[in-house]
Amino acid sequence: MTALVALSDTHVVHKARTGGLFARDRVYALTGADLAIAPGETVGVVGESGCGKSTLAKVLVGVQRPTSGTVTFRGQDVWSMKPAERRTAIGSSTGMIFQDPSTALNRRLTIHQILRDPLDVHRRGTTAERADRVRELMSLVGLPRALADALPGQLSGGQRQRVAIARALALDPDLVVADEPTSALDVSVRAQILNLLLDLKERLGLALVFVSHDIQTVRRMSDRVITMYLGRIVEESPADEVTDRSRHPYTRALFSATPGLLDPIDPIPLVGPVPSATRPPSGCPFRTRCWKADDACASSMPDFAAASTPDHRYRCHHPVEEGQSTRTLVAQAESAAPATAMADVPIQQHIREPS
Numbered sequence: 001m002t003a004l005v006a007l008s009d010t011h012v013v014h015k016a017r018t019g020g021l022f023a024r025d026r027v028y029a030l031t032g033a034d035l036a037i038a039p040g041e042t043v044g045v046v047g048e049s050g051c052g053k054s055t056l057a058k059v060l061v062g063v064q065r066p067t068s069g070t071v072t073f074r075g076q077d078v079w080s081m082k083p084a085e086r087r088t089a090i091g092s093s094t095g096m097i098f099q100d101p102s103t104a105l106n107r108r109l110t111i112h113q114i115l116r117d118p119l120d121v122h123r124r125g126t127t128a129e130r131a132d133r134v135r136e137l138m139s140l141v142g143l144p145r146a147l148a149d150a151l152p153g154q155l156s157g158g159q160r161q162r163v164a165i166a167r168a169l170a171l172d173p174d175l176v177v178a179d180e181p182t183s184a185l186d187v188s189v190r191a192q193i194l195n196l197l198l199d200l201k202e203r204l205g206l207a208l209v210f211v212s213h214d215i216q217t218v219r220r221m222s223d224r225v226i227t228m229y230l231g232r233i234v235e236e237s238p239a240d241e242v243t244d245r246s247r248h249p250y251t252r253a254l255f256s257a258t259p260g261l262l263d264p265i266d267p268i269p270l271v272g273p274v275p276s277a278t279r280p281p282s283g284c285p286f287r288t289r290c291w292k293a294d295d296a297c298a299s300s301m302p303d304f305a306a307a308s309t310p311d312h313r314y315r316c317h318h319p320v321e322e323g324q325s326t327r328t329l330v331a332q333a334e335s336a337a338p339a340t341a342m343a344d345v346p347i348q349q350h351i352r353e354p355s
């Protein structure tokens with residue numbers, strides 16, 4: 001099946017925010033991403049803060065231009081199109097839901113105006129048809145019609161996020177990317193918003209990319225889970241294979257630190273902090289914290305290897321063996337020569353500067 005959206009060796013490099021106008025530091029936000037998302041599938045993205053989840057999300061919906069590599073939407077190269085073509089091809093077929101609806105919605109516009117805006121921009125239908133569509137969108141996300149003339153500030157957090165979801169659906173997209181859609185909400189309404197997203201995804205046949213720190217939720221929501229570390233996709237697997245069947249040591253460590261998912265034992269100990277995205281380590285970026293790392297890990301990042309089950313692949317020189325328990329990995333990590341020995345290998349700037 002043709003992928004709905006696909007990335008091929010896609011990099012995003014930013015100028016560092018610190019250091020002033022002439023700063024030469026670069027932030028390697030996304031490095032060599034290869035990913036294909038099929039129509040109708042839900043892909044969860046997990047990883048620690050700053051690993052590039054939002055950058056990946058923005059690249060997928062055509063909001064962030066990659067520094068190099070390609071993004072194709074239904075087989076068409078998005079960034080070789082003229083801007084107007086791109087708006088039609090990807091802008092009207094994708095929607096994005098952000099973390100905080102309080103800042104994502106224009107607080108001077110009424111709910112009706114917010115929902116009509118994308119229809120106006122993309123010249124969808126007549127004035128009457130646009131008004132009908134706004135009513136339809138409000139009912140789709142469970143917002144009472146009486147709120148059409150309200151301002152975002154008059155709504156609860158949950159209602160505001162429903163508006164943001166309705167706006168993302170306004171143009172009847174095929175792909176919706178939700179970047180931490182519940183983390184700014186009260187715990188009491190989180191489940192409602194997640195259930196709404198799942199329900200809409202089923203009813204509308206959407207592909208959904210779901211970015212979250214909340215690993216339990218990602219597993220529940222997704223068909224497939226992607227693990228990122230320092231700008232790299234390091235593992236992709238069916239949602240029911242993550243946790244104790246993950247092959248990448250980082251995925252296992254990440255999940256072992258999530259209460260309630262694995263045996264109630266101590267998490268796999270990792271040494272030291274995540275390195276800076278301005279100076280990623282050579283080879284595998286996880287090697288400075290990994291108990292299995294050796295010289296091979298410092299010299300190259302391996303290609304994806306296929307696990308024994310379909311749709312499961314990982315990039316690691318020394319993957320966790322199939323069936324190895326977390327308890328065994330904790331013991332390994334505790335008794336390993338400190339992974340920090342590897343940190344003595346000079347950290348090189350190995351990632352090419354995209355042209």
Ligand SMILES: Nc1ncnc2c1ncn2[C@@H]1O[C@H](COP(=O)(O)OP(=O)(O)OP(=O)(O)O)[C@@H](O)[C@H]1O
Pocket residue numbers: 014015016017027028029047048049050051052053054055056277
């Ligand atoms: N516009 C920008 N200019 C400079 N650096 C940026 C920019 N956007 C993102 N970054 C940096 O790129 C890296 C990846 O950021 P990104 O927001 O994609 O990570 P994330 O995994 O979504 O983080 P979080 O979970 O905290 O939202 C981080 O080091 C971040 O500081």
